[in-house]
Amino acid sequence: MLFLAGFLALSCDNSCCAEEAPEVKEKVTLTGVSVVSPPTKKLYVAGEKFEPAGMLVKAHYSDGKEKELKDGEYTYSPAGALTENNTNITVSYTEDGVKKETAVSIKMGYKITVAKCENGTVECALERAEGKACITVTATAKKGYYLTSLSYKYNDSQNKTRVFDLEL
Secondary structure, three states: OEEEOOEEEOOOOOOOOOOOOOOOOOOOOEEEEEEEEOOOOOEEEOOOEOOOOOOEEEEEEOOOOEEEEOEOOEEEEOOOEOOOOOOEEEEEEEEOOEEEEEEEEOEEEEEOOOOOOOOEEEEEOOOEEOOOOOOOEEEEEOOOOOOOEEEEEEEOOOOOEEEEEEEO
16 A cells, blocks of 8 residues: 555555446347248138137247247237138237237138038038139939039129029
């Protein structure tokens, strides 16, 4: 120690008196959400509800890490009945007041129904289709019967019911 003109001067080599400043970590925040694997079901008919089964959703963070979200940790909308106009489902996740969204594409189609046949069977290869799909319908008459006509109806692009009768 040295005394100079009434002042006290101390000498220190930082090993005895210096404190290491604590490391300041930035708060990790949610930066995004993504659908890594789409849902199993992709084709819907108006009135059905979206089914997230098979969908894999991940949250992305500011530190570059990801977290797989379980069903119930994220939300989706619309959650109710779908309409012909639905083409996307919005998937949302909120953490610490930060909300992130992404979209998953779906297709809207039409339901195919086959009426019962008293004297044979009628089967359709599909339960639903979209656009101008090729639909195979197989009609088989019971023994002793034969087909005399075939009739089908559908809704056109203006949602008008069209009926076609075909005599065989």
